[in-house]
Structures are given as structure tokens and as C-alpha cells.
Amino acid sequence: MLPALQQVKDIEETQLWHTEDILFDAFLDLCKRFKDQIHPPRDILPIPAHKTEQYPLPAMHIDESSLKGTLKVLDNIITKTLRLSGEGLEKHGVF
Numbered sequence: 001m002l003p004a005l006q007q008v009k010d011i012e013e014t015q016l017w018h019t020e021d022i023l024f025d026a027f028l029d030l031c032k033r034f035k036d037q038i039h040p041p042r043d044i045l046p047i048p049a050h051k052t053e054q055y056p057l058p059a060m061h062i063d064e065s066s067l068k069g070t071l072k073v074l075d076n077i078i079t080k081t082l083r084l085s086g087e088g089l090e091k092h093g094v095f
Contacts, residue, residue, distance in 0.1 A: 017041050037073050057081060 003011075017039075024031040024038060031038070060076055063069040078084050084092060 010042075014041065014044070028084060 009052065021041075024034070025058075025090075057077060060073060061075065062072050064073055078089065082088075
């Protein structure tokens with residue numbers, strides 16, 4: 001599955017901005033010479049301002065050295081500590 005053409009253009013534009021920014025940081029003479037042409041990066045998908053929630057986790061005596069153990073830790077955090085179900089997970093969004 002390939003990204004859409006607009007996504008490719010956005011990525012290329014962002015990569016070019018980062019390359020120029022690195023050069024301007026490394027070569028201050030360039031920065032002075034082109035100061036009127038330096039623009040801030042474009043916001044493509046800005047994250048809306050929201051209150052961050054923090055949940056202290058209890059000590060867990062689970063061996064995380066295997067995939068099975070890691071899944072047990074995630075299950076413990078999501079179902080027991082946060083008490084989220086399928087619908088709650090969908091509503092919460094990204095962790």
C-alpha cells in the first residue's frame with residue numbers, strides 16, 4: 001500500500017525543511033544571508049491541545065523477556081489498572 005501523492009509531497013517538503021534547518025544551524029553565515037527566506041515548518045497534522053493524564057503503575061511481577069510476558073503486562077495495564085474495555089479503548093484513542 002503506497003502513500004497518497006499529497007502525503008509524499010508533504011514528507012518531501014518536510015525533509016527539505018529539516019535539511020535546510022540543519023544547514024542554517026551549522027553555517028551561521030547562511031542563516032544571516034537568507035534570513036528573510038527562512039520559514040517555520042508547516043503544520044500538517046497538529047495535535048490539539050489537551051490535558052495529559054498520568055496513571056502511576058503498580059509493581060508487576062511479570063517476566064517481560066518474551067512476547068507472551070509483554071502482552072501480559074499490556075493486558076494488566078489496560079484491563080486492571082486503567083479498567084478499559086473494547087469500547088473504552090476505542091474512545092481513548094492512541095496510548
